[in-house]
Amino acid sequence: MYQTAFLDLPPLMSAAGRVRLPGSKSISNRVLLLAALSAGCTTLHEVLESDDTQVMLAALRALGCRIDATGAQTLQVHGLGGQLVQRQAQLFLGNAGTAMRPLTAALALLAATQGAQFELAGVARMHERPIGDLLDALRQLGCPVQCLGQEGYPPLRVGDGAQHALRLDEAIRVRGDVSSQFLTALLLALPLVSAQQAIAIEVQGELISKPYIDITLAMLARFGVQVQREGWERFVIPAGSQYRSPGALHVEADASSASYFLALGAIAPPSPGSAGLRIEGVGLDSIQGDIRFVDAVRAMGAEVEGQPNALLVRRARWPLRAIDLDCNHIPDAAMTLAVLALYADGPSVLRNIASWRVKETDRLAAMACELRKLGAQVEEGSDYLRIEPLPADGSGWRSASIHTYDDHRVAMCFALAAFNPARIKVRIEDPKCVAKTFPDFFETLFAVCQTDAAHIPVLCIDGPTASGKGTLATELAQRLGYHRLDSGLLYRLLGLAAERAGIDTRAPALQQPGCAAALGQLARELPLRFEGQQVWLGDEEVSAALRSEAAGMAASRVAALPEVRAALLELQRNFRRLPGLVADGRDMGTVVFPDAALKVYLTASAEQRAQRRHLQLMAQGIPATMADLLADLQARDERDRSRSAAPLKPAEGARLLDNSEQSIEQSVQQVLDWWQVCNSGPNGPAGCL
Numbered sequence: 001m002y003q004t005a006f007l008d009l010p011p012l013m014s015a016a017g018r019v020r021l022p023g024s025k026s027i028s029n030r031v032l033l034l035a036a037l038s039a040g041c042t043t044l045h046e047v048l049e050s051d052d053t054q055v056m057l058a059a060l061r062a063l064g065c066r067i068d069a070t071g072a073q074t075l076q077v078h079g080l081g082g083q084l085v086q087r088q089a090q091l092f093l094g095n096a097g098t099a100m101r102p103l104t105a106a107l108a109l110l111a112a113t114q115g116a117q118f119e120l121a122g123v124a125r126m127h128e129r130p131i132g133d134l135l136d137a138l139r140q141l142g143c144p145v146q147c148l149g150q151e152g153y154p155p156l157r158v159g160d161g162a163q164h165a166l167r168l169d170e171a172i173r174v175r176g177d178v179s180s181q182f183l184t185a186l187l188l189a190l191p192l193v194s195a196q197q198a199i200a201i202e203v204q205g206e207l208i209s210k211p212y213i214d215i216t217l218a219m220l221a222r223f224g225v226q227v228q229r230e231g232w233e234r235f236v237i238p239a240g241s242q243y244r245s246p247g248a249l250h251v252e253a254d255a256s257s258a259s260y261f262l263a264l265g266a267i268a269p270p271s272p273g274s275a276g277l278r279i280e281g282v283g284l285d286s287i288q289g290d291i292r293f294v295d296a297v298r299a300m301g302a303e304v305e306g307q308p309n310a311l312l313v314r315r316a317r318w319p320l321r322a323i324d325l326d327c328n329h330i331p332d333a334a335m336t337l338a339v340l341a342l343y344a345d346g347p348s349v350l351r352n353i354a355s356w357r358v359k360e361t362d363r364l365a366a367m368a369c370e371l372r373k374l375g376a377q378v379e380e381g382s383d384y385l386r387i388e389p390l391p392a393d394g395s396g397w398r399s400a401s402i403h404t405y406d407d408h409r410v411a412m413c414f415a416l417a418a419f420n421p422a423r424i425k426v427r428i429e430d431p432k433c434v435a436k437t438f439p440d441f442f443e444t445l446f447a448v449c450q451t452d453a454a455h456i457p458v459l460c461i462d463g464p465t466a467s468g469k470g471t472l473a474t475e476l477a478q479r480l481g482y483h484r485l486d487s488g489l490l491y492r493l494l495g496l497a498a499e500r501a502g503i504d505t506r507a508p509a510l511q512q513p514g515c516a517a518a519l520g521q522l523a524r525e526l527p528l529r530f531e532g533q534q535v536w537l538g539d540e541e542v543s544a545a546l547r548s549e550a551a552g553m554a555a556s557r558v559a560a561l562p563e564v565r566a567a568l569l570e571l572q573r574n575f576r577r578l579p580g581l582v583a584d585g586r587d588m589g590t591v592v593f594p595d596a597a598l599k600v601y602l603t604a605s606a607e608q609r610a611q612r613r614h615l616q617l618m619a620q621g622i623p624a625t626m627a628d629l630l631a632d633l634q635a636r637d638e639r640d641r642s643r644s645a646a647p648l649k650p651a652e653g654a655r656l657l658d659n660s661e662q663s664i665e666q667s668v669q670q671v672l673d674w675w676q677v678c679n680s681g682p683n684g685p686a687g688c689l
């Protein structure tokens, strides 16, 4: 997951391959709760790992439910059988409506019937999301429920520690036109108290988001409760209903998450030779309502083929066909349509989406505002959006920094704007907000998208040894969410590989005929592997060996050979991958990435550098004297500067940075400021050279 302050998406050009989607949030949180309420043990497979499921898991554990992780995305839930083991708990539910609403209902009933008291709270936005209609229904039943802040909103206290008789004879009335989660919450909770009598729920107002109720009913059936539905107005939980664990259950992949990739397939030309984009984990027979997004992208012109537990999507009609759609049945996925509308042949209207206003943010206002930043004309109604497309020739598109409102769906759907025909980058602020439902969304996106190498920004740091290139490059890569190339490491690996292969790399031996060619061949076949922080040369873990001064000297010697440099060139260029690269070495800006957007030449006085290296080695417990280190680094500098092939020197147009008197953070800030200048043009990272 990208933990950066922002993520710059370079212009994207095509997409192909396979996407494995994470588990459905709606199903995961429902089955976690149901498994916890049931008697017996339930094994849940492919459970979503995200912020929203984490808060549900933490809450269930706080209530005394044992949940063991028994494999990747597999959980074993030891159900409580409807019996409280904790009579008091304070639960934090983040911004997860799928946790807050059902837990409120279930705990209110359990607390009232068994004598307990629980507090439920969330993040600030959760405390702005209405829950009053659900509380009214619970109060009708006779459950003590108290709002601890504003009436009708979390934080809440349910139960008062005493037991209360419930009024179950009359039908329970609940509003269905603000959020379908109120009805879901009651449906999930009431089987806890339906052993003796049937319980009816009557929906007031037109029920929205009906497909989510279908998911609830399907999950209830899996746990042994068959709810009788009379239209969408009345639901009856039969007398004697009781939760029974199904033993094991597989969670479908998330159909709302599929929408981003269905949309991607609709707008991205497939890479040459590819059949399109295959989305795995969910098929046309999905029980999730957002699968109907398929109808919407088909209506806009995409070809979608249903396969067993998968979807294959291809761009067909271009530009897309504009749509006018009632989106009440796909409220979450419909946000994706708002961005697709930018690529349409006329204005699109998304109707009946008033529920957007009480989601993670006011999504109607948020989408209108961010679409306008891209240059679109948008009309925002109380329950609709009318979106004018942007010209297919690229005119009118503006480079934008998309504010994401701590809303995962805003972040994910605006990623699609990176396919703009103007080929301008799109900045997504606070990309980690996708953790709510799809922590690896951007990694998954980059894995199936392609673009011209020239669009992938590179930031180069060159300079003499121990000037702090590696430290600076690592920090910059982390803050920008970019890949990192430590090119010196490749030369060090080669020096070590030569030693392991019995090739002498000392000066006289290097002059021998055939030696340079042998080293070039070795460089082409380097059996290197990166595993997290570890570097492997074949079967040997060499991370520590590579950092020795001897390895640095050997690297400097082999690096002087043109055969070696030529052999490593392609390997280095292959590090240029989405979303960007920070590369450090001696010739990053001069030879390997001459088109880099920003080139920095980093120096510090030889004395400072020797002192830094001394401190570095001391910290690692490696003995060294200042005098030896100074002599070594001066010798290395001299060889690196004076060689004929790719000598160490500032690249043309490079920014010079002497960090002798700077802290690491000051150097980082300086380069980020330069980077910002490079990126501030209308076309993104056009470069500042």
Ligand SMILES: Nc1ncnc2c1ncn2[C@@H]1O[C@H](COP(=O)(O)OP(=O)(O)OP(=O)(O)O)[C@@H](O)[C@H]1O
Binding pocket: 464, 465, 466, 467, 468, 469, 470, 471, 472, 488, 552, 612, 613, 615, 616, 659, 662, 663, 664, 667
């Ligand atoms: N501005 C700075 N002030 C003080 N110490 C620094 C600064 N920048 C880097 N250092 C320290 O200097 C040491 C050498 O830094 P680093 O390994 O990043 O240099 P390098 O240029 O990548 O070296 P090499 O070319 O040998 O790989 C590290 O211990 C690092 O923490």
Ligand SMILES: Nc1ccn([C@H]2C[C@H](O)[C@@H](COP(=O)(O)O)O2)c(=O)n1
Binding pocket: 465, 466, 487, 488, 489, 491, 492, 552, 555, 556, 559, 560, 584, 585, 586, 587, 588, 636, 640
């Ligand atoms: N782009 C590069 C990177 C490194 N080298 C050579 C010269 C260095 O002395 C040696 C070790 O590099 P370090 O890990 O200290 O950065 O490798 C080069 O020629 N070109």
